[in-house]
Amino acid sequence: MSRRRILAITRRLLQQFRHDRRTLALLFGAPLIILALLGYILRGGGDVPAMGVVNLDEGPLGALVASTLESSRTVAASRMSRQEADAKLHAGDLAGYVLLPADFTNRAQQQHAVVLGVELEGTEPALSGTIMQAVGQAFTALASQAGGVRFATQVSYLHGGANFDTLDYFGAAFIGLVVFFLVFVVTTVAFLRERSQGTLERLMASPLRRPEIVLGYMLGFTVLALVQAIEVLAFSLLLLHVHNSGNVGLIFLLEALMAIVAVNLGIFLSMFARTEFQAVQFIPLVIVPQMLLSGIIFPVTTEPGPLQVLSRLLPLTYAVTGMRDIMIKGADLSWSSLQLDLAVVLGFAILVIIAGATTLRRRIA
Amino acid sequence: MASEDFAVEVDGVVKRFGSLHALAGVSLRIRQGEVYGLLGPNGAGKTTLIRSLVGLVKPEEGSVTVLNRRMPNLDVLAHVGYMTQQAALYPDLTVEENLRFFAAINGVHGGIREALEVVGLWDRRGSIVSSLSGGMRTRCSLACALVHKPELLLLDEPTVGVDPLLRMQLWDRFQKMAREGTTILVSSHVMDEAERCDRLGLIRFGRLLAEGTVAQLQARAGVNRLEDAFLKLSEASAA
Ligand SMILES: Nc1ncnc2c1ncn2[C@@H]1O[C@H](COP(=O)(O)OP(=O)(O)OP(=O)(O)O)[C@@H](O)[C@H]1O
Ligand SMILES: [Mg+2]
Numbered sequence: 001m002s003r004r005r006i007l008a009i010t011r012r013l014l015q016q017f018r019h020d021r022r023t024l025a026l027l028f029g030a031p032l033i034i035l036a037l038l039g040y041i042l043r044g045g046g047d048v049p050a051m052g053v054v055n056l057d058e059g060p061l062g063a064l065v066a067s068t069l070e071s072s073r074t075v076a077a078s079r080m081s082r083q084e085a086d087a088k089l090h091a092g093d094l095a096g097y098v099l100l101p102a103d104f105t106n107r108a109q110q111q112h113a114v115v116l117g118v119e120l121e122g123t124e125p126a127l128s129g130t131i132m133q134a135v136g137q138a139f140t141a142l143a144s145q146a147g148g149v150r151f152a153t154q155v156s157y158l159h160g161g162a163n164f165d166t167l168d169y170f171g172a173a174f175i176g177l178v179v180f181f182l183v184f185v186v187t188t189v190a191f192l193r194e195r196s197q198g199t200l201e202r203l204m205a206s207p208l209r210r211p212e213i214v215l216g217y218m219l220g221f222t223v224l225a226l227v228q229a230i231e232v233l234a235f236s237l238l239l240l241h242v243h244n245s246g247n248v249g250l251i252f253l254l255e256a257l258m259a260i261v262a263v264n265l266g267i268f269l270s271m272f273a274r275t276e277f278q279a280v281q282f283i284p285l286v287i288v289p290q291m292l293l294s295g296i297i298f299p300v301t302t303e304p305g306p307l308q309v310l311s312r313l314l315p316l317t318y319a320v321t322g323m324r325d326i327m328i329k330g331a332d333l334s335w336s337s338l339q340l341d342l343a344v345v346l347g348f349a350i351l352v353i354i355a356g357a358t359t360l361r362r363r364i365a
Numbered sequence: 366m367a368s369e370d371f372a373v374e375v376d377g378v379v380k381r382f383g384s385l386h387a388l389a390g391v392s393l394r395i396r397q398g399e400v401y402g403l404l405g406p407n408g409a410g411k412t413t414l415i416r417s418l419v420g421l422v423k424p425e426e427g428s429v430t431v432l433n434r435r436m437p438n439l440d441v442l443a444h445v446g447y448m449t450q451q452a453a454l455y456p457d458l459t460v461e462e463n464l465r466f467f468a469a470i471n472g473v474h475g476g477i478r479e480a481l482e483v484v485g486l487w488d489r490r491g492s493i494v495s496s497l498s499g500g501m502r503t504r505c506s507l508a509c510a511l512v513h514k515p516e517l518l519l520l521d522e523p524t525v526g527v528d529p530l531l532r533m534q535l536w537d538r539f540q541k542m543a544r545e546g547t548t549i550l551v552s553s554h555v556m557d558e559a560e561r562c563d564r565l566g567l568i569r570f571g572r573l574l575a576e577g578t579v580a581q582l583q584a585r586a587g588v589n590r591l592e593d594a595f596l597k598l599s600e601a602s603a604a
Contacts (some may be wrong), residue, residue, distance in 0.1 A: 202447065203470065
């Protein structure tokens with residue numbers, strides 16, 4: 001062991017970073033950006049789930065529960081009629097509503113158990129959980145005032161069901177994501193290698209048109225991505241039994257579109273990296289923020305306002321929503337929300353294809 | 366048309382990289398079927414000049430005409446073979462797969478065996494490129510530039526690392542191809558190779574210092590060896 005030799009390696013490494021300011025900036029900047037983003041999402045005072053309170057109670061206790069819920073900070077509760085609540089639930093404007101029955105006060109005063117109806121939208125387990133919690137808390141508060149009210153909830157789900165779990169919720173989004181991210185990374189690195197091994201120079205000195213290069217890449221990686229998509233889909237549906245009430249062909253269509261976006265985003269962004277090392281840096285810069293903002297983990301509706309705007313600009317947000325609409329809600333092409341999601345992803349695919357082809361041309365001049 | 370005879374016409378080409386003049390007004394013409402040698406020290410601008418012929422470098426001033434087509438022009442590139450200074454190959458493909466690819470993007474199917482036989486790599490066609498020796502990689506890269514039988518061959522130091530025997534064979538081959546009508550532009554530092562060119566251009570600091578046959582250059586410098594002529598002409602223009 002020679003101290004000098006070891007230190008020579010250490011010094012050389014640090015020197016390399018001095019010449020690669022970008023990596024340095026990333027090393028010290030990215031963690032702060034990611035943590036700040038996470039902090040903002042979680043503590044930035046975003047929207048809480050909207051819930052309805054349908055109070056049919058003829059006595060005073062129902063109103064008491066309703067006002068407790070309305071003053072709750074964890075949900076945004078408002079009183080409404082049953083028809084209104086149902087309509088809003090179907091439109092996706094409510095995460096759920098609680099039904100306080102007509103004989104609520106009556107039964108409570110006779111020390112009978114009260115049966116509450118809770119209707120949940122069901123797509124997002126996190127929101128459903130918050131609502132159940134808020135209802136529970138409202139009754140704990142009631143119990144301390146009115147003394148010993150026993151209650152039971154009868155929960156029904158618009159989508160999914162009681163055994164709809166977190167995997168069902170995340171699974172839908174991740175099926176699309178896995179393909180997107182892996183294809184993105186593989187394309188970026190492959191394209192950079194083309195640059196660093198000098199073969200891109202050869203391609204540019206051939207009659208190949210830039211769009212031909214981009215399309216060739218796109219086809220090649222799309223074939224890989226589609227095989228991967230089939231594998232991921234089969235594994236998720238057949239072995240993991242991830243909930244799916246939609247058309248498998250539609251899921252595949254959306255995955256294919258995402259793969260095309262990923263390939264072209266990879267080609268486009270590889271123009272901004274000199275080395276494979278720098279390409280890997282796109283993971284924290286491009287992928288992590290998208291993971292946080294596209295609604296995969298944290299529902300977009302619960303983000304702070306400004307971040308919601310940002311989320312709506314990211315194609316992944318639409319892909320994730322579309323994927324969940326298909327798999328969880330059983331959406332088909334007649335749904336306008338799914339049409340929008342597909343249109344946005346398709347539009348973005350076209351945008352990155354053009355961006356990839358034009359940057360390729362500019363870089364060479 | 367008088368220009369019919371020229372495969373390459375470079376007219377007052379200027380290319381800067383920042384404040385550095387990689388090409389400071391180069392003009393030259395290469396006749397069809399000629400072997401033209403580009404000589405010059407490191408950083409003289411040889412590679413930059415060759416890259417400007419295939420449109421990889423966009424000149425700030427001047428014009429480049431290749432096979433009677435004003436560059437940049439993608440279609441004409443199907444008739445140009447460009448061998449880059451560093452062997453540019455797909456390291457995880459076999460020799461033959463590399464050739465097939467470069468043939469296909471230039472719109473031809475055959476010619477693979479012939480190209481590989483020229484560089485003596487037919488026996489190694491199944492080898493993965495990354496497992497080849499350095500000189501073999503250079504030869505494979507040369508084969509990729511030949512495979513579509515181009516009318517104009519641009520060779521950027523094609524024989525670096527190639528053993529003497531094969532180097533001699535390659536030059537025989539270049540001269541034969543030239544006799545059959547192929548125009549060859551080759552950059553080199555090696556003087557004995559330069560002697561096998563029909564005409565030479567001496568380039569330094571992005572300028573063409575002198576041009577002519579070996580005999581002409583020697584006569585101009587008043588010396589017998591090409592090497593001396595080169596040194597003398599370089600000094601004369603630097604002064
Ligand atoms: N892409 C580039 N960016 C910046 N400078 C460049 C670039 N390409 C070439 N140069 C500069 O232009 C000058 C000419 O380079 P060029 O590669 O043409 O030299 P060369 O004659 O081929 O040298 P060699 O014999 O070493 O291959 C050099 O000073 C080089 O640093
Ligand atoms: Mg060079």
